Amino acid sequence: MAYEDPVDAFFTTGFESSNSLSLDGTYKGVGLRLSASHGNNEWIVPNTGLERTTVALNANTTIAKKLTINFKGQYSNRHSDNLPATGYGNQSLMYWFMFAQPNVNVDWYRDYWAPGRELLQFQNITTTNPESPYAISEQYLNGQRRNGFLGSLSANYKITSDLSLMVRASGDLNNDVRETKRPWDASGNKFAQGSFRLANIRSYEISADFMLRYNKKIGKDFQVTATVGGSQLRNSYNRLETRADGLIIPGVYDLNNNRSPLVYAPDTARYRINSFYGTGSLAYKNYLYLDITARQDWNSTLATITRTDNVGFFYPSASLAFIASDFWKLPASISYAKLRGSIAQVGSGSTTPFRTEYTYLSAADGIYPDGALNNTRILPNPNLKPLITTTVELGLDLRLFKNRLNFDLAVYSGNTKNQILNRIVDKSTGYNVQVVNIGRVDNKGIELAVNGTPVQTKNFKWTLNGTFTANRNKIKELADSSLVLRTGALGSGQVVANVGGSMGDIFGRGYLRAPDGQIVYNPSTGVALENPDLIYLGNTTPQFRFSFGTGVTYKQFSLSALFDAQLGAVGHSLTFSRMASLGKHAITVPGRYNGVIGDGVLQNADGTYRKNDVIATDIAAYYESLYGSGQAEGSIFKTDYLKFREANLTYTFANKFTKKLGLNKLSLGVYGRNLFIWSEWPAFDPEFGTLAGSDIVQGFEVGQLPSTRTYGARLVVGL
């Protein structure tokens, strides 16, 4: 008897609502804007979701003739009784799906307690492995309550008509309380008697800055603008987690219900960045613009306990823009043409502190007598240098036919020196990780944006737009012969930087292959053989990205759609690997009853190869050899995709009608987001990187949750 796929059956349709209201007005010369919003998200996993509330007030006033004051304040609250955990392990929901039987009624998992052992022991109905998904979503609770306050006050003083001074102070304070509840018998033996953990996180960032601005027209042709400014930033993070691992009364989540002494796990971070900067712009006759900037930063994360001489870094930039369409008289079809060129440096310290000094850490969160310690497993770097990126860029901005067809093209080339990364070192050094400046990586790329309006009449408008970007990087210098930057969960997958290679190159174990590239199988069992060495498996950074959008407006209706795509990268899917090696994936259906002959060759006794003719009858071993944990190659897939990102249909009521109702604006629309994904990727979504934008964190998918398709309706009322 077949049941619905458990992945489909377990997940429900989520519901998200969001309401916001804003009021504008003036009271006794003070401009005010008050806004409030509330959002509620019931997520696709039963018993998960979150609620958000925000209230904000803006006020600005001119106190004296030359002095204006601006105030912003915001309070936000984020509340959730349960946020789902991801990853590979018993506490993760997606871990269960890797082991789930595809033909089991998911309702059978609803009674997850062993009979008569409620709150004490889970029962396993199909596998000795993870708990029921309902047990995880109803009993493994991760709650959060966060209150945030944001405020800023700025004053602008016009000293003369050419010179003004701005002074500003702002602060962002957050107080976050997280509760982690685990029942008895949770996660195998990890929490045999359950656990309650309460984490209190207080963080703030305050900054103060000033800017003096001078603006003057000199003669008939020149316009000069110069600014000088400075800023200070302080960031602080404090977390204290109190753990009652082991509960006396099952199901009672209270720190007083602790079986063992409470464990306190503190964590802290803080940094300061001080800066001075200056900019100068010179405009000549509205067609030639020169901009020069210079900035000096001092970043505390580069300081050691004995010195601060390496914490400062300086980075300048210069750019020149020439508006050809204003200089020459160009054909009428060219509405605007601008050429630009720039050379720029950007420096950066880091926002991760405490990486310059060797320390001892409390062992096992202080459970041992006499304040037992471990040496740090992360080797610090007392000579940490700031990252400096240098880029030369040329650009062209071309608008044709009265802005009906526009191109924006940029080509760039540059390098990044001394990126600060954690390098994975061999454990025989006695450490896990070393903080390094990795050397020099060269970058080049192209970015093109095109948009056009093929049809435009009084009532009808059709627009098209598209972007294309490509980027290549090459590692030129490294701190050591090769640096391992990241490792995967299984199959010895690893991201390694080698001189001559690219950032994001992924290596791992693969199949043993004949000289012509075919997989070699075991002549007696028919399973695929493994190559004992490390092989190159691809790169995790996409080579090309595209986007394509179109919009149609007809009278009061407007319709738009957006697609995007990426090409040229690979990733390792743990979800696929586990499901395939456990026989839970449809790819493992062939050969279940009569065995299968793998596509490839066998090695003859004389060293030559012949087409594989051995039937693998141990089908579990066969698929384990192709996709299992022994190697990474079988679970490497292209992350190429084409996504139907967004579609909107909006009806805006005519002015006459809204006026009658006494409203400013009234519109009603429906929208959809993430509507379709076309991709070879075997898990849910090829965009799984935990921190997008940096190639280091990509490459290994580890128990991702399904991404969601969203449909909705939106009503906007303007008073």
Add this chain to the structure above:
Amino acid sequence: MKNNKNIIYLLLTILSLSTVSCTKDFTEVNTDPIGRRTAEAHQLLTPALVNVLNANMVRNWNFNNQLMQVTVEINDSEGRVFRYDVRRNQADYTWNNWYTNLTDLRDIYTIASQPGSLNKSYQAISLITQSWVYSLLTDTYGDVPYSDANSGKADIMEPAFDKQRAIYEDMFLKLEQANQLLKEGTAIVPTSDPVFKGDVSKWRRFGNSLYLRLLLRVAGKAEVSATTIAKIKQMVDTAPAEYPVMENNSHTAKILWNGTNSSTAVFSSPFMVNIRAVDFRNMPVCDFFLGKLVNWDDPRVDPALGTASVPRFGLDRGPDGWVGVSSGYSPGSGVVQQTHFNSDTENKLTLQTDVNTGIIMNSAEVAFIKAEAAAKGWISGPVQNYYYKGMADAINYWMPTYITNPTDANFQNYINTAGLTWDATLPLDATAFGSKSQMESILVQKYYAMFLVDFQQWFEYRRTGHPILPKGPGLVNGGRMPTRLNYPLITQSTNPTSYRNAVAAQGADDINTLVWWQRP
């Protein structure tokens, strides 16, 4: 205009003040308030030893015991250790754990050698525990980083591999030195010593016992046999007062677990923390291990001598009674689980939460080292005194009130009924399957004495070929017992040059390359 001037002056003042303070307090801001700048020697001992034992017990359970036919999984898939089908990623766990914890064990010596915190006992404890863990490394992998190892702090990020012979010679120097350092009996912090509660004399016994273990391991190697045999003789016969060793289980090096089924409290058993109850319970006992014990009516598996009819080893009978599963069976042979270990969830006596499973080295092993040395004529006998002492200590460890020494009636009764009395007429050694010899007699008993002790059963089998194991039809690897673990795959990326040099020197990086002391 005057106003403007004032404002500009004010700004300039602010600017110059700020410039001074641009890096003010940065040293303090970037000082981790949680991490400590310094450590005392005693603070580093407990976590490192617990972590090493943790790795040892986990891999004893799922690697050593599979190879050495203590247990055998019911599993037909690839990569089953009991079929000598060892996946290459098997290598990583012990390599990673042993090396990272060695950093703390080595640091104890550094700290205890500094003028302000000089302590000869901690120097010695560091040398002993380091030698213990480095010996596990070299006996498992062969040539390994040693003199350059654990020196990341000195910026050695790609340590060279040392030859196993050189590692052994240096460990002997360290253990010799430790014996001298501990002579003075400098006090240590009892509450930070989970092994001997501050009894320095017992650390000295442990150091010398480890010395004997390592000497014996290479005593058959021609280049060093003369000196090692002479050393064993000196330690046991000539100058035993200068080299005190473990004499009974009160000297046994172990960490006692808390005995609870908590997996998070201090000193929770690694079997509880790392092995799920269901996996612990579903590990069938192998008939090689169980069969002999049942035949001998051994007290350790006698339900009547256990707790609530559960024998001391925490076993539960299978459908066919107190029988085990044969190792090395072929996939698809439909083997079913028989006698197996109880787990925490059954509310019966179980090794999963037992306080006594954290064994570093026990006194029974020392007695059997002497028995072998005596049988080979390296020290004076009589052999049977050492042999009986080893057997009695091995049982005494688990059942301290049932047998305390070889003269006990219970012990005499046991060896007579079981037919385990010493037979000096046997040949010294014989290797054919089923053959009897003095070596087989000693090493079978040593095998039981080293139950749960890291990889010692496997190391000793590789050294001696004893106990002679039956070979099942399902074995792969040509039926050859693995002789080492390969190096972790990631070492090829993290330490490429040294790795290539090591492979060039030692031979192919696979499980059949012989380590130095195993080479003829």
